[in-house]
Amino acid sequence: MKLYTxxxxxxxxxxxxxxxxxxxxxxxxxxxxxxxxxxxxxDEYRAINPDGLVPALDVDHQVxxxxxxxxxxxxxxxxxxxxxxNNALDRAWVRSLALTIAxxxxxxxxxxxxxxxxxxxxxxxxxxxTWYRHWCTQGLTALxxxxxxxxxxxxxxxxxxxxxxxxxxxxxxxxxxxxKIDLSAMPTLLRIQANCLALxxxxxxxxxxxxxxx
Numbered sequence: 001m002k003l004y005t006x007x008x009x010x011x012x013x014x015x016x017x018x019x020x021x022x023x024x025x026x027x028x029x030x031x032x033x034x035x036x037x038x039x040x041x042x043d044e045y046r047a048i049n050p051d052g053l054v055p056a057l058d059v060d061h062q063v064x065x066x067x068x069x070x071x072x073x074x075x076x077x078x079x080x081x082x083x084x085x086n087n088a089l090d091r092a093w094v095r096s097l098a099l100t101i102a103x104x105x106x107x108x109x110x111x112x113x114x115x116x117x118x119x120x121x122x123x124x125x126x127x128x129x130t131w132y133r134h135w136c137t138q139g140l141t142a143l144x145x146x147x148x149x150x151x152x153x154x155x156x157x158x159x160x161x162x163x164x165x166x167x168x169x170x171x172x173x174x175x176x177x178x179x180k181i182d183l184s185a186m187p188t189l190l191r192i193q194a195n196c197l198a199l200x201x202x203x204x205x206x207x208x209x210x211x212x213x214x
């Protein structure tokens with residue numbers, strides 16, 4: 001397997017965590033999202049992923065895109081340890097947590113959105129950061145409320161082993177803290193984060209641990 005990644009991409013970060021949890025090896029191919037206008041926008045990478053996004057996973061010369069689809073593929077082909085519960089209702093709930101992050105919080109704060117704000121719309125750096133903090137805080141506040149009231153939450157988002165939801169949560173919290181968002185009113189998220197970051201699978205997937213880290 002070959003993973004096209006960028007050290008600070010939260011979507012790629014999710015997949016690195018999933019690979020590590022399952023003790024799977026993949027060749028890491030860095031795609032720098034900023035240098036030379038962004039390697040992801042160049043023809044060579046567009047031939048691999050026309051969306052011009054990371055991650056992309058090459059499995060025997062077949063390319064998979066979208067982090068959640070990649071992680072579910074890994075879960076189906078390497079089912080232990082499982083990233084989703086056995087019970088259908090609980091599986092749907094864990095997916096809903098992951099999708100809240102991947103579809104509601106992350107997209108409006110993705111690099112291409114932020115670059116459009118400052119480039120095409122000419123908003124200031126401070127205004128861009130205000131945009132980021134607003135949408136990220138709104139989404140994480142709702143996620144905190146969801147997790148704080150649910151008895152299925154244990155050491156992690158679901159029970160006492162990491163799931164798809166934790167793979168999505170930790171990169172989003174990393175980005176939130178990088179943008180100096182105050183998470184003090186989110187004790188459930190912070191507790192889960194501390195439990196995740198005690199595990200080697202999460203430690204080794206962190207942006208600063210990657211070969212292309214700056």
